[in-house]
Amino acid sequence: MNLMSYRNGPVFKRLFRKAEPLLKEKREALGRKINLLEVCGTHTEAFSKTGVRDLLAPYINLVSGLGCPVSVTDQCDIDQMIAYTKCENVIVTTFANMMKVPGTHSNLYQQKLEGSDISIVQSPSQALEIAEENPDKRVVFLGIGFETTAPSIAQTMKKAKAQGTKNYFVYPANKLTPPAVSSLLMDKEHQLDGLVLPGHVSVIIGRHGWQRLERFRVPTVISGFEPIDLLSSVVLLLKEIDKSSHVIQNNYPRHVREFGNGQAKKLVEEVFEVHSPSWRGFGKLPDSGLTIHAEFEKFDVRKNIVTDKPMSRNVKDCRCGDIVKAKEVPFNCKLFAIACTPESPLGPCMVSSEGICSSYYQYEREY
Numbered sequence: 001m002n003l004m005s006y007r008n009g010p011v012f013k014r015l016f017r018k019a020e021p022l023l024k025e026k027r028e029a030l031g032r033k034i035n036l037l038e039v040c041g042t043h044t045e046a047f048s049k050t051g052v053r054d055l056l057a058p059y060i061n062l063v064s065g066l067g068c069p070v071s072v073t074d075q076c077d078i079d080q081m082i083a084y085t086k087c088e089n090v091i092v093t094t095f096a097n098m099m100k101v102p103g104t105h106s107n108l109y110q111q112k113l114e115g116s117d118i119s120i121v122q123s124p125s126q127a128l129e130i131a132e133e134n135p136d137k138r139v140v141f142l143g144i145g146f147e148t149t150a151p152s153i154a155q156t157m158k159k160a161k162a163q164g165t166k167n168y169f170v171y172p173a174n175k176l177t178p179p180a181v182s183s184l185l186m187d188k189e190h191q192l193d194g195l196v197l198p199g200h201v202s203v204i205i206g207r208h209g210w211q212r213l214e215r216f217r218v219p220t221v222i223s224g225f226e227p228i229d230l231l232s233s234v235v236l237l238l239k240e241i242d243k244s245s246h247v248i249q250n251n252y253p254r255h256v257r258e259f260g261n262g263q264a265k266k267l268v269e270e271v272f273e274v275h276s277p278s279w280r281g282f283g284k285l286p287d288s289g290l291t292i293h294a295e296f297e298k299f300d301v302r303k304n305i306v307t308d309k310p311m312s313r314n315v316k317d318c319r320c321g322d323i324v325k326a327k328e329v330p331f332n333c334k335l336f337a338i339a340c341t342p343e344s345p346l347g348p349c350m351v352s353s354e355g356i357c358s359s360y361y362q363y364e365r366e367y
């Protein structure tokens, strides 16, 4: 099947007609709506954008957590990244979705307006190219992401080492999702009946990479992002609800293998090591992030370029910390759609199209 087949309207309708009795039966058996957690900004957006969230709403309460990497990055990291834009002889390179992330006193967009040298790149390799073209400058790449961006960042450091590049640096802020999802499942406040896992992270870590979640005995499925992927994943979860033990189901086999992408994982292991960073909302999570291995420390910006230590504080009244922990919905933030919009975001969840607040702003607002 090609990609379009997973968007086929008549097939989707037939699947929904078949699923409806099961949806009704499970909702009645529970005596409440079925609570399903999704932990990926791409899913939050896809469920809303495709209308699947609305269609399922009579039966299912889709709870959003984590969101995008920008949303879960700690405020101290954001401020530290902004601090590098104020250093002499530095070009900061970043993905576009970082530009409007609010730091305590400024953001990258504001810094650029004030004269800092900041370039938006499409990939880490483009940042390395900028370093090669500007040998008299120090080029810093802001390495924010989940498991999906880590291999390409690792690749640039390997290449820089091999060719002797001395002016390329990385701010390592990649996060690992399974420990954060475990933390959500450990939270007894959540009454969860199922969990939808991100297809793209699973392409890297494989079905096996999520195995630690099986001990929570919650029905769990790896899903793609097209309408038929979303609905068929929900059906798979419903069928599991009454069972006492659960294996992680792979409903994205067209891209996800049992052990993921071996080459990408090897690259990451060579260049990075696992550490325990702070996440927005969660605080320190054991073994939930990647830092640069000693062998590659000459590319670690924190060890090679000194900045003033910025003072950090979160925006008053911003609920992003609770939203990424799935304890709040954007509508309950008093700044939502009033003071905080995608044009002028006050918190990180409103910045990228995959931030939870941004998705709710685009698709779930009532006019």
Ligand code: SF4
Pocket: 317, 318, 319, 320, 323, 330, 333, 334, 335, 336, 337, 340, 341, 345, 346, 347, 348, 349, 350, 357
């Ligand atoms: Fe933060 Fe804005 Fe979301 Fe409120 S609406 S939680 S201020 S990002």
